[in-house]
Each structure stands twice: as C-alpha cells, then as structure tokens.
Amino acid sequence: MMTVLRSVALDGATSRAEISRLTGLARSTVGQQVEVLLGCGLLTEEIMDSSVRGRPPHVLAVSTTAGTIAVADVEVNAVRLAVTDLSGTLILRSALTVDLARGPEAILGDLASEWRDMLSRSGHDPDGIRQIVVGLPAPVDYQRGCAVRPPGMPGWDSFPVGSFLSQEFNVPVFVDNDANLAALGETARGKDTEKPLLAVRISSGIGAGLVTANGEVHRGADGAAGDIGHIRVPGYEEVLCSCGKRGCLEAVASCTAVLADLELTGGNDPEAGVKQLVHLLATGDAKTLSRVRDAGAVVGEIMATLVHVYNPRTLVLSGPMTEACDDLLSEVRSVVYRQALPLATRKLVITATRLEQTAGLIGGVVLAVREVFSDKGMESLITSVATSRKSPPPLQFPPVGSGDNNRQPGTAQLPAADWR
Secondary structure, eight states: OHHHHHHHHTTOOOSHHHHHHHHOOOHHHHHHHHHHHHHTTSEEEEEOSOOTTSOOOEEEEEOTTSOEEEEEEEOSSEEEEEEEETTOOEEEEEEEEOOGGGOHHHHHHHHHHHHHHHHHHTTOOGGGEEEEEEEESSOEETTTTEEOSOTTOTTOBTOOHHHHHHHHHTSOEEEEEHHHHHHHHHGGGOTTSOSSEEEEEESSSEEEEEEOTTSOBOOOSSSOTTOGGGSBOTTOTTOBOTTSOBSBHHHHHSHHHHHHHTTOOOTTOTTHHHHHHHHHHHTTOHHHHHHHHHHHHHHHHHHHHHHHHHOOSEEEEESHHHHHOSHHHHHHHHHHHHHSOHHHHTTOEEEEOSSGGGHHHHHHHHHHHHHHTSHHHHHHHHHHHHHHTTSOOSOOOOOTTSTTTTSOOOOOOOOGGGGO
16 A cells, blocks of 8 residues: 555656556556545546547546645745645745744744745645654754754754654654755756765855765764865864864855955845845956855865765755856866866766755655655554544554565655746
8 A cells, every 4th residue: 555655656656557567566456555545535536638549547646635744944044934735746935034043942933833824825724734844054963853063053952843843733843954955855856867966055054965876865873964064174274163163164165254255244134245245246246256266166175075985976066156156166166077086077967056945945845755655654644634534544554664665765756847
C-alpha cells in the first residue's frame, strides 16, 4: 500500500499501469490498493475530457483535501512562508519582516498565525496541516530541532523550535539549516540539475548545503556540515567575524562584509544597503564591481577545496550579489577551474540559481513531501485523515522496518511556475 501511494506522490505516477510499471506489482494488486486509497480519501481520480481512442483516461493524484504542508524559510530580517497540498503544489506564499532579536517564541507565534491566516484565506482548513518544515539561518541540530549558538539570534540557542511548533499544531516538525533546504530545493529544478549538488548562498552570511548522489542531504554527525562561512581564509587574520574568531570567509566575502567595506549602511532599514549594492552593480559602478570580484576570488579559493572534498556534479551559487550581476559567479568559476584538478572539474557545472529567493521554500516542501510519504509519515497521515473523517482507519500499513523501506528517497518535481 505504501509503495502505491508513494509512486503517485513522489514518482508522479498517474495511472494504474504506470504504478504497476514503476513498482513491479501486479495490475490486480495495484487496482485493489488504489481502490482502498481512493476510499479513504488519500487519492483522487479524475476522468479527463479526451483520450487517444475515445476512452476517458483516469488520472490519479494525491487528494487535495488530505491535508496541507507549511514551510518557513527564516532569514535575518525576513521570513518567507508557503503552504502547499500534500503533493507539493503551491497554495499560497507570503513574507513577513521580522527582528530575530525579539526571541523565538514571538517569531514562531507570528509564523503560526500567518500559516493559519494563509490557509483560511485560501479556503483550506487551518487544522489540516500534516507536516511543518522550518529553515533557520544558523547551525542546526537536526535531531533536536533547534539552533546551536547562532550568531545574531539572542534567545535562540537550543530553543526547541520543533517541539514548540509541534505542540502548537500537533504535527511532526523538521528544523534544518537554510542552506541545506536551499540545496534540496535546487535538486527539484528538473533533470538538468545533476547530483551530487553543492549549493552555496552568499548573503548576510555564507552557508552551503550538499545533496548526495542518492538525494540525501549531508548534515554530518552533529548538523555542522556546510557551515563554510567560518572556514579561515589565509591573509585575512586581522578581520574579526561575528562568531568571535578572525579571518572567517563570512567576515571577508559575505554580502555584509562587502556592504561594510563600501560603507553602504542603509541607515535604519536593514535591506536598504542591499538595495544600494544591487543598484550599484546594475549600473556598473567600478568600485562596487571590483569589491564583488574580490569577494568572488576568495569564495572561489574555498570552493576549489570543497570541489576536491565533495566532488559535486553541480555547484550552485545564490545571494544578492550573484543575482545582481555575473561578476561574482565568473570569478568563482575562474578560480575553481584554475585551482582544482581536472578530474574534479571535467564534468562540473558551476551556475547561478534560477530559483532565487524561493530555493529554501521549495527545499522545505521537498523535505516535507518526502517525510509525509515515508513509512512513519504515512502511518501518521492515515490516522489524521481517518480522525478528520471521524471513521476508523480503513487500511493497515506494514510495520516500519518492513516492505520497501530501503527505497531511495524520491525528489518531488515541483512545478516551477508555481513559485515565480
């Protein structure tokens, strides 16, 4: 049963024949299980208006009434939010201006209120959320669902973000580093994005996320993998970083560092400096372009090392400076191809993101869809759907640890047009 549901949700199967082909199950078995899933409200079946031989084709899909997913991508001064159905199709997006110094309870309370309002405005049940994913701009203990000593986020250290929201909505909550979610989002761009994929965001800080060849996020033993912003850069030992150490990549080449060097303070508006920087890059200001190229050269040196360590097939750069002009990307390419050995770069594609500010949200949705349709997630889902329909669960899943649990995780192919 799990195999059939997962083939529709993650692999995009739309007919009994496709499910049978993808899973290897007999057509009769697939037919029986599809009927049960239709009956319990997890799948729907539509009859299209036309078909090749006059027979209306039946198209299977995850039911839009089975529940919703809520995702938040937290940044230093703003939070982007989205709600989708269980297949990852976007329902609504929103954004909030925030001050993380207000503390986690206030910020998370704002997120909860906004999600409920978004669902109400779009005609969905605010109590129908089945999975929540939150990305934080900080080192994250993925197992505990909390940030670990995050710079510039007073009160967030070890605060149980996952538990707080889980109690608020009574659903599973996953908390991850924002760069990890952005990397996962980049893998949903389509077949032209090959894995392993290394995604690097150069913004107020610098972080990286790695998605392995089998589609898993590499978080390391304690969730510290990808925290490249605090790698020490030779020759910049006198530059103080927000972490208290000196010579960190973030203190030299982040957007914040570039703004400080160019004295683009922005006054009381934290985004004003970034807007000024983008404007100067767009108009070809020589001093600004030179400083951004210098940042690109420093980032490129670190990237050349990471290319040797991880040997990614795709390296994706994002952030205001990357999105405003090609100079930073070009500098990174130049240094990586010059410094790294041919074996590590002969098939390497270095590119700028096409998802811009939506990568983290999309990655959160990909993670949420994957978790909803994991063995444990589907057990919770069927219980939730049965409870909402006030009827006993109509089907029994095999116990966790049996069946097709070793199947490689699918990557939801989210419609790109929905997120523009």
